Amino acid sequence: MDLAVYAVQEATARGRLYPEAESSSGRTPWQRDRDRVIHSTAFRVLQYKTQVFVNHEGDFFRTRLTHSLEVAQIARSIARALRLNEDLTECLALAHDLGHPPFGHAGEYALQEGMKDYNGFSHNDQSLRQVTRLEQRYVAFDGLNLTWESLEGLAKHNGPVLNPDPYLKAYDQYYPLEITSYASIEAQIASISDDIAYHSHDLDDGLRAGLLQFNELKDLPIVGEALYKAQKVMQDITVIEHRDNRLRHEMIRRVIDLLVSDLKKQTLLNLKELNPKNSDDIRYAQMGVVQFSPEVGQANQQIRQFLYKNLYYHWRVNRMSRKGQKLVCELFTILSENMDLLPTEWQRRLEKAQERKQKSGALRVVVDYIAGMTDRYAMEEYQRLTDLAILA
CATH class of the missing domain: 1.10.3210.10 (Hypothetical protein af1432)
Known part of the structure; x- marks a missing residue:
């Protein structure tokens, strides 16, 4: 496929910090x-x-x-x-x-x-x-x-x-x-796709978990319209099994489609106005070119506000978040005050940081260790260090 002139091109790529031979494949x-x-x-x-x-x-x-x-x-x-x-x-x-x-x-x-x-x-x-x-x-x-x-x-x-x-x-x-x-x-698209994905799919997970209800969504812009159209489709289908699951997926699919379609349309309008000749014209523009239309952008903000109020700060989510935050806080406290408890590989990294005689460097090693943990490993590590379980 021929790339647009403002796409990142292999011919003008800036390479890698450490030069490497081209891929043999x-x-x-x-x-x-x-x-x-x-x-x-x-x-x-x-x-x-x-x-x-x-x-x-x-x-x-x-x-x-x-x-x-x-x-x-x-x-x-x-x-x-x-x-x-x-x-x-x-x-x-x-x-x-x-x-x-x-x-x-x-x-x-x-x-x-x-x-x-x-x-x-x-x-x-x-x-x-x-x-x-x-x-x-x-x-x-x-x-x-x-x-x-x-x-x-x-x-x-x-x-x-x-x-x-x-x-x-x-x-x-x-x-x-x-x-x-x-x-x-390309980076701008990756960023806004993150918003599209988590807004739509967090709605999906919230409904699946029973923390959100369909009737709460009917007045939410974009989502309410998608729900209405999904319900109309469902009226003409005699399938009985898993109707709520089907309705949820149909609604979410329509939300994503509406957001993506609007994004492509508005971005093309922005590109036409900017008329970039290469990827640097995108970089040095006065604004990002990948955007929703003003109406859909405002609606997307309302979806975000709805999710914060009704899902991310739901009391059940708050309970688990509080436990997770407490666990990570205590892991950081224990390991920053007792760095000899770090595994051998991280002790080596710690020695290099301590050679620079900066406390921030040593603490950053602790943070790197914790940030790389999975939820499960963090819970197990906390239990190993304290003989306590915090997320039971």
């Missing part, structure tokens, strides 16, 4: 990046990391891994429709949550609190650390040695970075990612 640089992400330890453990519901609450709820796969599917379909670099888009969608700690945002809040006096913690920053330092799979370098375009997309897929986290700031000085400009159009 004929893969593009971004197919190679995607494959490295998929085979990474951080990607594999996403299967046991919380999205909204803690992993052991049920086998059918989404995890960080299934969420990332759903983001990639949505992002790649949009990229194909707009004649963009599908491989780069898919790579960024799959990699966007590699730095998430156990127990979702509850675990992130716990690590932010623990590191508040030492440059804080963010899962976006941690994702970059993961692919540039923490993965240790290759003889010649730490990290995955992803292309410049993949690292750029990870660093600023949410837009220009005006107040970078310390690691991003230091890395950008070492290997400049132009963090004050926008990212490629």
Whole structure:
């Protein structure tokens, strides 16, 4: 497929920090990046990391891994429709949550609190650390040695970075990612596909869990319209089994279709107005080009507000989030005060950090260890350290 002129092109790619020979199997640089992400330890453990519901609450709820796969599917379909670099888009969608700690945002809040006096913690920053330092799979370098375009997309897929986290700031000085400009159009698509995926699929999981009810959705923009149309379709079908399940899936499918269709239409309008001649014209534009129409953008914000009020802060979710946050807080406290309890591999990393005689470096090793845990491993590690169970 011929790529649009403003897509990221192989002919103008900026290469890798550590030069490598081209793939002998004929893969593009971004197919190679995607494959490295998929085979990474951080990607594999996403299967046991919380999205909204803690992993052991049920086998059918989404995890960080299934969420990332759903983001990639949505992002790649949009990229194909707009004649963009599908491989780069898919790579960024799959990699966007590699730095998430156990127990979702509850675990992130716990690590932010623990590191508040030492440059804080963010899962976006941690994702970059993961692919540039923490993965240790290759003889010649730490990290995955992803292309410049993949690292750029990870660093600023949410837009220009005006107040970078310390690691991003230091890395950008070492290997400049132009963090004050926008990212490629492929990175922008991966970012907004994340919103589409978690808004629609969190509605799905909330209904499945019984925390949300169909009658609560009828006045919600986009969702209410999709529900109404799904119910009309159901009226003409005599299937009796699993009617609620079928209705839920029909509604969610229509929500995704509406959001994606609007996004493609508005983005094409933005591209026509900008008239970019290459990918740098996208990067140095005055605004992101991948957007919903104003009406759908406002509706999407209302969906977000609804989910925060009725799902993310539901008392049942709050209980499990509070337990997860408490567990991560206590793990951080125990290990930061007793660093000799870290496993041997992490003791070696600790020794290197302590050579620099900075407490923040030693604490960052503790954070790297905890952030890489699955929910299940964090619970088991806490029990090993305390002989207590906190998420029973």
